[in-house]
Structure formats: structure tokens, C-alpha cells
Amino acid sequence: MKMVSVLLVSLWLSMVTLGRGSERCDDWGVDTMKQIQIYDGEPAKIKCPLFETFLKYNYSTAHSAGLTLIWYRIAQDRDLEEPINYRLPDNHISKDKDTLWFWPALLNDTGNYTCMLRNTTYCSKVAFPLEVVPKDQHSCVSHSIKPTEEMFYLEHANQKITCPDIDGFYPASVTPTVKWYLNCNSVDGFYERYPQGPRLVIGIVRSAYKGNYTCIVTFKDHGRTYNLTRTVKMKVVGSPNKALPPQFTSPNEKVVYELEAGEDLILPCEVFFTFLKDSRTEVWWTIDGRNTDDITDPKIKVTQSEITRDFEDKTVIRTLTVAKATAEELKRNYTCHARNAKGEERSQAVVRVKVVAPKYTVELACGLGATILLVVVLIVIYHVYWLEMVLFYRAHFGTDETILDGKEYDVYVSYARNAEEEEFVLLTLRGVLENEFGYKLCIFDRDSLPGGSEYLTGGCAPCTSSLLFSEVLNIDCNEPIQILFWFFSLSLLMNFF
Structure with missing residues (x-):
């Protein structure tokens, strides 16, 4: 009786052990990276991903160790996982070792397929999606299948x-x-x-x-x-025979970054790489010889972008930004480095501190402009009113040049013998020159006596004694008409003011 009890306990323990072992299974989930697309109506084969990605041994080794490979399927729009039955008369799916064959694949074969490797103590499984795709209309392929x-x-x-x-x-x-x-x-x-x-x-x-x-x-x-x-x-x-080391577009010695202290320093490093298969392309910045990846200053930021060119050549742009750079930071050494399988190159950015002009520059410019404007206005005024200015100066500040010249009159006036001119000379011209400016006029009918020197010389002698009209007005005393013209103009100006 004891012997039977021991055997029953041992059998129960072994069953519990087997039951617990069968419940444990390494489930790798759905491998979406293994998504497979095949054409409708064409033969297809798929291998179990367990042996390619998740397990360290192949199907032959697993089979020799007593492990069995079982295939399951969850049809599209269904939740129930069912084992694949290969023995149906019209079944077009078959199994050969770790490969599942479709002769041919049909649209309703779309779904999730699971391959499970197991025995009584071990289990491992993985699922992957399978999609059966029809060809595009009037095309030899389907654009949904990536070539x-x-x-x-x-x-x-x-x-x-x-x-x-x-x-x-x-x-x-x-x-x-x-x-x-x-x-x-x-x-x-x-x-x-x-x-x-x-x-x-x-x-x-x-x-x-x-x-x-x-x-x-x-x-x-x-x-x-x-x-x-x-x-x-x-x-x-691009051919590897024509591959080159990194080629710098910027920075270069021709481009100068001139900034004032407090501005953001933005330095783009643009490098052209020819295509090289399996070659790493690296671009990095150094500040005073230190890689920016090793600098934890929050003011310093680095961003990178790539542009793909023809023949898989590419341009890498790595931008270094120093926020609100100080004068000391603008004086540092900023160097961009680039490397590929053909070699390593570097290029230093030319950064300078901008010289700030004095704050009173605007005031100086305004003062200079006002001075120039004043000079121009004075020149214009002098050009227009020079005669009035000379007369005003001689009247108030000049010396009387006629005192020591031995002459009695300053101006000799000759005019036509008609009422209009006689009225102008005796009233207007005489009033302006004698009463307002104090000049002595020699008027022929008024001051020339028959038989006198003025009568005999025609009145020119008294006029030449005065420097006022001969030098300032540049007139000829032998031209009475010219004298009358200038005096007439002068009288109009005096009346206007």
C-alpha cells in the first residue's frame, strides 16, 4: 500500500511539473518588422522568424533536441487563433521543416501567422503579419509592395x-x-x-x-x-573610385562673422560628402579644442540636418549656436571637423567683435548737417542780397571815402528831359540816395551852373571821385543809362524793404 502511495505521489508531482512547464512559453509577440507581402495567385514561402532573429540555434538543432514546430493562424477580421490543417483535400498550404508554402497564395490568406517551437518542458513562439496583395490595374506590380x-x-x-x-x-x-x-x-x-x-x-x-x-x-x-x-x-x-574626403562649403576664410557682444552667434558648418558605401560620415564642432558634445553650457546648442544629392552624395549641415555671446566668447576658436572613410578635414570660423561707434555719433552728424545747411543758406542770401549787404555795411561801419577825395559830389545824374524821368530823379532817386543813405548827387539841371566845371565836363568829374558805384556796382561813369538802371533797381529794392 505504501509503495502504491509513493508511485501516485511521484506521478502527481511529475504531472504538476509537466503541467507547469507546458504553461510557460516565451511569447515574442507580433514581429511587425517581419511583415510579409506576397502577390495574389502566386506561389509563396515564409520561414519561421524564430530561427532568424530570436533563437540562437537553427531548425535542425531544435528538431534533434526533440522540439516540434507548429503553425497557427489568425485570419483577417478574426480573434481566434487556429492551427493550420495541412491534410484537407483542397488545402493549398503545406509545411516543409521551418518553411510554410502557399500553392498559390490567395487573398483570404491574409492574417497573422504564429510559429511555435515546443516540447513538454519548453515553448517559444512569435507571430508576424502576412498580407496577400493583388496587382494594380493595368500594371505588372502593386505599388503597395516595397521593392x-x-x-x-x-x-x-x-x-x-x-x-x-x-x-x-x-x-x-x-x-x-x-x-x-x-x-x-x-x-x-x-x-x-x-x-x-x-x-x-x-x-x-x-x-x-x-x-x-x-x-x-x-x-x-x-x-x-x-x-x-x-x-x-x-x-x-557615385563610384568609389571618385570618392573624396569631406569638402567644406562653410565656414571658410572668406566669410567673417562680426557681431556685437550680446548678440546670438550662429555658425553653420556645411560639408559635402561623396557617396561611400558603409562609410560613416561625422561632423562636429570644437570650441578652443573641446568637442561641443563634452560642453554642458546651456547657452551652446548644436543642431544637424542632411540634404541628399544625386548619386547618394549628401550635404550635412551642423549649426552651432551660442546665445547672447559675450566679448570673451566671440574671441574663442570655433572649428568644424568632418570625417569619412577617405579622411578627416577641418575649417575654422572667422569670428570678430564688432567695434561699436560712440553714442554721440548721431548728435555730431546732426550738428554737422545743421552747420552745412546754415552755410548754404548764408551763401544763398549773400548771392541774392549782396548789394543791400554792401550798402548796409558802408552806411554803418565803412569809412567815408569821399571826405579826402577833393570832390564836392558823390554821384552825377544825367537823364532825359521829360516829365516822367525828371519826376523819378528828383523825387525817388534823390530821396533814396540823399535822404536815406546820405550821398550827394549832382543833378545837371539842379546843380550845374552855366559856364561851370560840371557843365563843361559833362558831370563826369564829380562821379569819379566816389568809389561806391565805380567799384561796388562796377559801372562806367561814361554810361549814364547804366547808372540810371542801377539806381532804379536800388530804389525798387529800398521801397520793397
């Missing part, structure tokens, strides 16, 4: 595009038919491109040849014809 991308070096000869992922679909003894298309246009007769079965040979790689190349492989299996559609995106990149 495989391959790089080809510019001007390299005899490059080949190989139709991808077609191995294993047909026996090696079967020779399929392969047709090539560029953007769904047949490649037959294309210049410098030659189809050779599952390969497309490109004589010389040119930039105009880039695009999506599609191969459609046709073969027969068990009396049924299948198609495989694959697309390769050809990217034309």
Missing part, C-alpha cells in the same frame, strides 16, 4: 540585376521563362541592357537607367503554370 533595393556604381561596366527570391520554387532541372520590365515597360531592345534569363546585364551604368526593374518568372509544376513577380529598385550611386 528590393540595390545600388549600382555610376559608369561601372557589366553590372547585373538578379531576380531575387526565386530559388526553391522549381527544380534545378526546370528552365523557367523570365521577362524583364522597367517601370512595367518591356526591356527588350533597351540600349545597353541585355536580359539573360534570371539576370539583366547592364553594359554601362548610367543615371538614366535608374528605376524599378521587374522580373516575371513563369514555370510549370504538376501540370499547373505559376508566375513569380519580383521587383528590384536600381539606385545609381
Whole structure:
């Protein structure tokens, strides 16, 4: 009885252990990075991602250790996970080791697929989404399926595009038919491109040849014809033979950053990199030899952006900003460095402190402008009123030049013998010159006596004794009409003022 009890307890413990072991399972969730897209009506195969990403051993090792691979499926718009039944008569899905085959894939095969590796004590599983996609109308492909991308070096000869992922679909003894298309246009007769079965040979790689190349492989299996559609995106990149070290656009010695203390210092470092496959491109700033990544000053910020050029060349722009830089910070050494597989280069930014003009510059400029304006106004006034100014000066500050000249009269006046001129001379002209300015006029009919010297000389002698009109007005005493003209003008000016 004791022996039976011990056996029952041992069996119960082992069952509990097995039950607990079977309940534990390493669930890796849904691997969205492994999303697979296949064409409707075409054969397809998918491998369990466990052995490629999550586990350290392959399917053969796991199978030898007694682990079994089981496939489950959650159909689209459903929540229930069901095991895949491969034994149905009309089933088009089969399993071969770690690979699930579709002969062919249909639209209702879309869903989440789970592969589980387990035994009585171990379990590990991962799920991934599978999407069956129809081709676009009037197109050889579907734009929702991202093509495989391959790089080809510019001007390299005899490059080949190989139709991808077609191995294993047909026996090696079967020779399929392969047709090539560029953007769904047949490649037959294309210049410098030659189809050779599952390969497309490109004589010389040119930039105009880039695009999506599609191969459609046709073969027969068990009396049924299948198609495989694959697309390769050809990217034309720069040749490694022409690759260069980093090329600086800025900073350079021709560009000077001149700022006042307190302004934001913004230094862009623009570097051009030629394409180099698997080459790291690095750009960084140093301040007085220290990398900005090692400086914790909150005033210092660094941002970076990239611009992709033709043939996968690129320009990296790394901008250094020093907020409200002081005069001492503007005097520091700011150097940009760049590096790729071809070498390392550097370029220093030329930063200077702007000399601030004195604050009274505006006042000086205004004073100088006002002075110039005053001089111009005075010149204009003198030019217009110079005669009045000379007369005013002689009347108030000048010396009487006629006192010692021995002459009795200052001005001799001669006029026509008519009432109008006689009225002007005796009333207006005499009144202005004698009464207002104090000059002595020799008027022929009034002051010249018959037989006198004034009568005999014609009145010129008294006039030449005065320097007023001969020098200032620049008149000729032998021209009485000119004298009358100037006196008439002078009288009008006096009346005006």
C-alpha cells in the first residue's frame, strides 16, 4: 500500500511539473518588422522568424533536441487563433521543416501567422503579419509592395540585376521563362541592357537607367503554370573610385562673422560628402579644442540636418549656436571637423567683435548737417542780397571815402528831359540816395551852373571821385543809362524793404 502511495505521489508531482512547464512559453509577440507581402495567385514561402532573429540555434538543432514546430493562424477580421490543417483535400498550404508554402497564395490568406517551437518542458513562439496583395490595374506590380533595393556604381561596366527570391520554387532541372520590365515597360531592345534569363546585364551604368526593374518568372509544376513577380529598385550611386574626403562649403576664410557682444552667434558648418558605401560620415564642432558634445553650457546648442544629392552624395549641415555671446566668447576658436572613410578635414570660423561707434555719433552728424545747411543758406542770401549787404555795411561801419577825395559830389545824374524821368530823379532817386543813405548827387539841371566845371565836363568829374558805384556796382561813369538802371533797381529794392 505504501509503495502504491509513493508511485501516485511521484506521478502527481511529475504531472504538476509537466503541467507547469507546458504553461510557460516565451511569447515574442507580433514581429511587425517581419511583415510579409506576397502577390495574389502566386506561389509563396515564409520561414519561421524564430530561427532568424530570436533563437540562437537553427531548425535542425531544435528538431534533434526533440522540439516540434507548429503553425497557427489568425485570419483577417478574426480573434481566434487556429492551427493550420495541412491534410484537407483542397488545402493549398503545406509545411516543409521551418518553411510554410502557399500553392498559390490567395487573398483570404491574409492574417497573422504564429510559429511555435515546443516540447513538454519548453515553448517559444512569435507571430508576424502576412498580407496577400493583388496587382494594380493595368500594371505588372502593386505599388503597395516595397521593392528590393540595390545600388549600382555610376559608369561601372557589366553590372547585373538578379531576380531575387526565386530559388526553391522549381527544380534545378526546370528552365523557367523570365521577362524583364522597367517601370512595367518591356526591356527588350533597351540600349545597353541585355536580359539573360534570371539576370539583366547592364553594359554601362548610367543615371538614366535608374528605376524599378521587374522580373516575371513563369514555370510549370504538376501540370499547373505559376508566375513569380519580383521587383528590384536600381539606385545609381557615385563610384568609389571618385570618392573624396569631406569638402567644406562653410565656414571658410572668406566669410567673417562680426557681431556685437550680446548678440546670438550662429555658425553653420556645411560639408559635402561623396557617396561611400558603409562609410560613416561625422561632423562636429570644437570650441578652443573641446568637442561641443563634452560642453554642458546651456547657452551652446548644436543642431544637424542632411540634404541628399544625386548619386547618394549628401550635404550635412551642423549649426552651432551660442546665445547672447559675450566679448570673451566671440574671441574663442570655433572649428568644424568632418570625417569619412577617405579622411578627416577641418575649417575654422572667422569670428570678430564688432567695434561699436560712440553714442554721440548721431548728435555730431546732426550738428554737422545743421552747420552745412546754415552755410548754404548764408551763401544763398549773400548771392541774392549782396548789394543791400554792401550798402548796409558802408552806411554803418565803412569809412567815408569821399571826405579826402577833393570832390564836392558823390554821384552825377544825367537823364532825359521829360516829365516822367525828371519826376523819378528828383523825387525817388534823390530821396533814396540823399535822404536815406546820405550821398550827394549832382543833378545837371539842379546843380550845374552855366559856364561851370560840371557843365563843361559833362558831370563826369564829380562821379569819379566816389568809389561806391565805380567799384561796388562796377559801372562806367561814361554810361549814364547804366547808372540810371542801377539806381532804379536800388530804389525798387529800398521801397520793397
